Amino acid sequence: MTAIRKDDRLKDKVAIVTGAGSRASGIGNGRATAVVLARHGAQVTLVDSVAQWAEETKHLIDAEGGIAQIIEGDVSVPASCQAIVARTVAAWGRLDILVNNVGITGPRGNAIEVDPEAWDSAMRVNVASMMLMAKYAIPEMIRNGGGSIINLSSVAGLSGGHPSLLYPASKGAIVSLTRAMAAHHGRDGIRVNCIAPGTVYTPMVASRGMTPEMRKARSEGTLLGTEGTGWDIGYGALFLASDESRWITGITLPIDGGATAGSRGSPVPPSEPA
Numbered sequence: 500m501t502a503i504r505k506d507d508r509l510k511d512k513v514a515i516v517t518g519a520g521s522r523a524s525g526i527g528n529g530r531a532t533a534v535v536l537a538r539h540g541a542q543v544t545l546v547d548s549v550a551q552w553a554e555e556t557k558h559l560i561d562a563e564g565g566i567a568q569i570i571e572g573d574v575s576v577p578a579s580c581q582a583i584v585a586r587t588v589a590a591w592g593r594l595d596i597l598v599n600n601v602g603i604t605g606p607r608g609n610a611i612e613v614d615p616e617a618w619d620s621a622m623r624v625n626v627a628s629m630m631l632m633a634k635y636a637i638p639e640m641i642r643n644g645g646g647s648i649i650n651l652s653s654v655a656g657l658s659g660g661h662p663s664l665l666y667p668a669s670k671g672a673i674v675s676l677t678r679a680m681a682a683h684h685g686r687d688g689i690r691v692n693c694i695a696p697g698t699v700y701t702p703m704v705a706s707r708g709m710t711p712e713m714r715k716a717r718s719e720g721t722l723l724g725t726e727g728t729g730w731d732i733g734y735g736a737l738f739l740a741s742d743e744s745r746w747i748t749g750i751t752l753p754i755d756g757g758a759t760a761g762s763r764g765s766p767v768p769p770s771e772p773a
């Protein structure tokens with residue numbers, strides 16, 4: 500766990516983080532984001548389709564003296580999104596920050612192999628869920644004069660080379676959705692930004708059986724040569740949620756150790772002696 504630095508830059512703010520739990524112990528992007536927002540003063544609704552998976556997140560927040568509540572819900576279902584927003588506002592009177600973190604790997608396969616029905620249902624979880632949460636969150640934000648929405652994409656949405664078609668297609672859509680939503684609601688004082696995590700090591704990745712050698716190889720693919728964690732994503736979300744980023748909207752922020760900035764290049768042969 501990173502060193503705890505507390506301040507009250509989100510004091511009196513109310514946040515919703517979707518997918519704030521995790522199927523395993525350890526720090527996922529949603530869990531880290533929820534803990535970091537609470538650490539800096541926000542009251543946080545922890546949304547997960549499995550309430551039990553959000554409990555560890557709540558324990559972490561409680562242990563630091565933060566304020567959080569768990570709401571079980573499926574963000575691909577409109578009534579569920581409406582209830583999540585309504586219950587948050589009922590509890591704390593307002594809504595300032597929405598982190599649309601839920602995302603699944605979805606069906607594997609290229610265009611020939613992928614199952615079309617599984618495609619539709621994964622697109623609904625990865626993309627439509629962000630529209631649905633925003634649909635109910637934005638009117639509440641407008642009531643307070645503005646807010647900040649942060650959507651979780653992936654570096655897989657910025658470049659090709661992923662073995663599946665669904666995951667990068669859905670993550671790329673989130674980049675465009677972010678820009679369009681930022682244009683629609685900027686004059687309402689609502690900022691909409693996107694984070695594209697790189698190959699951070701989270702329970703989602705660990706559950707795929709990643710060996711130490713594979714982790715080292717992934718890290719080597721970054722300019723920094725080091726591995727990222729959920730905390731790196733959480734601190735990016737903190738910046739985009741806070742007033743420090745008040746003049747930033749519509750962007751996609753890669754948090755990836757420099758992976759999308761380029762490679763270190765091929766070694767240059769030593770020059771011939773004169």
Ligand SMILES: NC(=O)c1ccc[n+]([C@@H]2O[C@H](COP(=O)([O-])OP(=O)(O)OC[C@H]3O[C@@H](n4cnc5c(N)ncnc54)[C@H](O)[C@@H]3O)[C@@H](O)[C@H]2O)c1
Nearest residue numbers: 518520521527528529548573574601602653696699701703
């Ligand atoms: N881990 C990585 O390396 C990585 C890299 C790039 C992008 N991302 C993105 O980060 C986001 C999530 O990361 P994480 O580490 O928090 O994942 P995670 O798997 O640890 O947690 C996601 C949580 O979302 C919940 N969830 C799934 N479907 C839901 C639904 N329909 N409604 C409500 N809750 C639901 C799950 O129960 C789970 O607890 C995703 O958008 C993912 O695509 C992750």
